[in-house]
Amino acid sequence: MPPSCLRLHFLSLLLFTSSFLMINALTCRPDQIQALMKFKNEFESAGCNRSDYLNGVQCDDATGAVTKLQLPTGCFTGILKPNSSLFELHHLRYLNLSHNNFASSSLPSEFSNLNRLEVLSLASSSFTGQIPSSFSKLISLTHLNLSHNELTGSFPFLRTLTNLSVLDLSDNQFLGAIPFDLLLTMPFLSHLNLRKNHLNGHIEVPNSSSRLVYLSLGENQFEGHILKPISNLINLEYLELSSLNISYPVDLRIFSSLKALLILDISKNRLLPAGLSSGSDIPPSLESLVLSGCDILEFPNMLKTLQNLHHLDISNNRIKGKVPEWLWKFPRLSIVSLVNNSFTGLEGSSEVLLNSSVQLVDIAYNSMTGEFPVPPTNIIYLSAWNNSFTGNIPLQVCNRSSLRVLDLSYNNFTGPIPQCLSNLKIVNLRKNSLDGSIPDEFHSGALTQTLDVGFNRLTGKLPRSLLNCSFLRFLSVDNNIIEDTFPFWLKALPNLKVFTLRSNRFFGQLSPPDQGPLAFPELHILELSDNRFTGSLPTNYFVNWKASSVKINEDGSIYMGDYKNAYYSYVDTLDLQYKGLFMEQGNVLTSYSTIDFSGNKLEGHIPESIGLLKALIALNLSNNAFIGHIPLSLASVSELESLDLSRNQLSGSIPRELGSLSFLAYVSVAHNQLTGEIPQGPQFSGQAETSFEGNEGLCGLPLQGNCLSPPTQQPMEEDKEEEEGVLNWKAVVIGYGPGFLFGLLIAHVIASYKTKWFVKIVGPDNHKEVDPVSLFMSLDSRCDSFNNKRVM
Structure with missing residues (x-):
């Protein structure tokens, strides 16, 4: 994974999912414990027992007041009411209720009682309606995550939250124009995610220098030329602009001023061909580039200059011919998706992939023919389903100790099945x-x-x-x-x-x-x-x-x-x-x-x-x-x-x-x-x-x-x-007995079996599996890379 993407991931990890600490009865006052248990009893909480619940509690050593509360995932179900005992915990500085089911509750204005909060995460918790104006009283907030709910309205409450450094309002139903004049003048704001809302209007970037390093605006309804203002945010390291719904083609050369840019996702937009032919104006620092669904017709030659490339996704385009041999020689290339194009094969010999550093390769749903190439030495995921490869499955797959997923379905392979399936998770x-x-x-x-x-x-x-x-x-x-x-x-x-x-x-x-x-x-x-x-x-x-x-x-x-x-x-x-x-x-x-x-x-x-x-x-x-x-x-x-x-x-x-x-x-x-x-x-x-x-x-x-x-x-x-x-x-x-109620059985399995997959960008140790919980965070959902198209 690119270092900057990793830094952003772990920044979110440290701030929103710090490790649980078992509550200590000697440090928490009895009245605080009583309030905590009363809060738990307000909900259906079969998803967590007392120990699970209290594991996410931390109290101040001196005062005994609760300063941190983090619910386990799926712990609570029910409505969060304005008179909830939660709002009696006035000393809270860290509150994470994410990934619970608050049954389409509106956000109570009583959150303003918790005016010492520095971190508030309510992501994926089924909240609906507008954000109360009283949220403007939470002036100590440095991190606010309200993503993946059904919240509506606009953002007037933000004007007083000048200490924010991380703001995630993605996957909601917010409307109107983004107050960039406000957001980009916030002195500490470095991480802004407004992806997947109903935002529109123009974007203006103030003359003052912004500290923003992470910006995600995809899947909105913008109007006018918004890319030029964004290109003035010269400190950006991560930029996600997929599915912008703009009427003009995107010229990748417009991002040439973003010298620090490491990750660019411009997928599902129409690209200007001239920006794909030469890489002289593309930030050479790029480590991850996602151009999926951009109606590209020829292999982008501008990629030749991106020698630091770690992750490439050019899936779901209309690229013909053979994949150039030079692609596999990039020294740091790890993840490649060429899914759903019109490629007919790979340039070079059958060993073109052998010395490549690539670990995850998906060339599925193309028109590739001939014998299948020898897989890379450190391959983890190899997918080539729905092509026309012939001959035997390469015996070298048995020598790839790192290989976990092998999908060669819907081809014309002959001969026996290799005698080494035990080491693979998916065959x-x-x-x-x-x-x-x-x-x-x-x-x-x-x-x-x-x-x-x-x-x-x-x-x-x-x-x-x-x-x-x-x-x-x-x-x-x-x-x-x-x-x-x-x-x-x-x-x-x-x-x-x-x-x-x-x-x-x-x-x-x-x-x-x-x-x-x-x-x-x-x-x-x-x-x-x-x-x-x-x-x-x-x-x-x-x-x-x-x-x-x-x-x-x-x-x-x-x-x-x-x-x-x-x-x-x-x-x-x-x-x-x-x-x-x-x-x-x-x-x-x-x-x-x-x-x-x-x-x-x-x-x-x-x-x-x-x-x-x-x-x-x-x-x-x-x-x-x-x-x-x-x-x-x-x-x-x-x-x-x-x-x-x-x-x-x-x-x-x-x-x-x-x-x-x-x-x-x-x-x-x-x-x-x-x-x-x-x-x-x-x-x-x-x-x-x-x-x-x-x-x-x-x-x-x-x-x-x-x-x-x-x-x-x-x-x-x-x-x-x-x-x-x-x-x-x-x-x-x-x-x-009544306990055995049903069995789930299935009907005809006919001649088409397909797979859906998508790859997550991973940590720097490319040879070891990593705990997915440590890497998948809502604040950086667009480090998700690619999702192949199924045969219809």
Whole structure:
């Protein structure tokens, strides 16, 4: 990481996340402890216990007054009220409530009672509305972070806060013009982040020299020529101006006066071609340059002069031809993203990357052909998915001890899989032409978390050494020629969440040998369609299926796989068959929980325990030999949207209770032995006629014609049998207890599996993994570098 970026990171780290100190009863007055505990009791605080809470408290040795309070992340949920006990802690100098959920609270004006505050951080805490004018009384503030909320209005409260050195108001809904005449005359302001608001207007820079070294203004709605004034801020080291929404092209030469500039992000703006052809006017000190999404057509020759370059992102452009050989000779180059261009290859020999200092390379989603180059010696992340590389995967990947992520999916590689997967965390070789078997070489303590070898020509059995992969979370072997029985032994893996076997030659029983529930401790996804499984499923089959808590991202999405460290984030994704259609899902969402056992030879009754899977939205049991009635317990699956039971031997009527499933949008029960009238209502009448064909005893809409007589009542014996089955099922549920409510299973994994990733700029020790918490801070969110574009 560039030294200045690192300095900015650690400045924020020291000021906003200083280390927790265990509270000492000898230094904190009893009345202060009482006020602290009263404050905790004002909220739902299941996210932290007493010890966690008090770890972030510090009191003055002399007076016993609380001077510092830092809540653990996710500790509080509830409304921050004006009469909160928090505002009784008048001696606070440091207050950090960030990353909690204050339930759309407005900011109480009573914050002004804490007039000794020097550091105040309320980032990512769900605050809404305008900032009270009383904030102007916090005249001792040196650091103010209100980022990632839903705050509105403008900034009149800032006029009295002349001691500010760090101000972060990013990711809010502030309006109007920025008072640069005020901000740039603040004597101590060095860090200003106003990114992602609704700010507009012109920018004026006063004649007085500004101390500003960090400026982030991207994703606003500026008007006029704002770049020339910014170029007068000659002390800038970090400048982020992405997505400015201005009408004229940006000439990079305008930044030639910024001799101290180390990091420049001008992504998602239109660039003037002349500024890309020559580097004589570009600050040679640049260490990080982000030009993603700038509609660039040719490789920028101006890069030749940037010998200090550490990080380069020119992804999501339209650059053609080959990547020049000189790029890989930069002595400090560590991170390169060329994703989503039209590159056809790399200049030079197959060893062009061998002696490069680069550690993270992403050349995905291009048109590169030929054999894959020998990877760099210190490579950590290597992604080349969606190209046209041929030949064998280079055996040198086995000699790269630093390599953690290898994604060569969607190419034309042939030959065997390298025998060295244990050292890699992420292995994605999907959709190539690899042959042989999956290496049975996973040693004890293997690091593997994701293994995806779907859509190849692999044979043999699943390697039993996978049991050594205690970190394994994602395993996909679909669309190969693997011949094996169902791997009940994988239930020993404590973290396995995703498991897809679709379209192989698996055979035998799906029921455990003891005929009990199928128990995988953390399984979210199981995909078994189009194999040769036989036998029946016991009624308690799904009782022990469960899913651990899932991660909710800032946009509300709940992702299945999420692998983060200081270098990269990697999200596992799949495609689904849903509502009878193949649908591309950008990420595997737990809200898209489905079961698909279709295309096997399963028989017997559909397990009543299917009704326990409350998160299920799609169920596909088609093309089997199930008999009996459609389970009444399906009416309990309230989120169900897609139901396919076609091509079985089901009998009886379609339960009217399914009409209560308000989200049910797709139904197919075609080619069974069902009788009686199709339930009326929007869930059924809106379906195609083909959804009910092949059942001679069915009548009513949407089939042609009406039923000629009232629906036939079920014989009393049949009713009695069904009632007994339901009663027996209730007993099973009581016996197994209410704790095991649902399992998250998934549908068809088709021929496109994609990955989303983005790289974080890292510390100076390029050979060691770094704690991501120490490097990811809200005050410097735009040291985030690049995010590749998915295939659509």
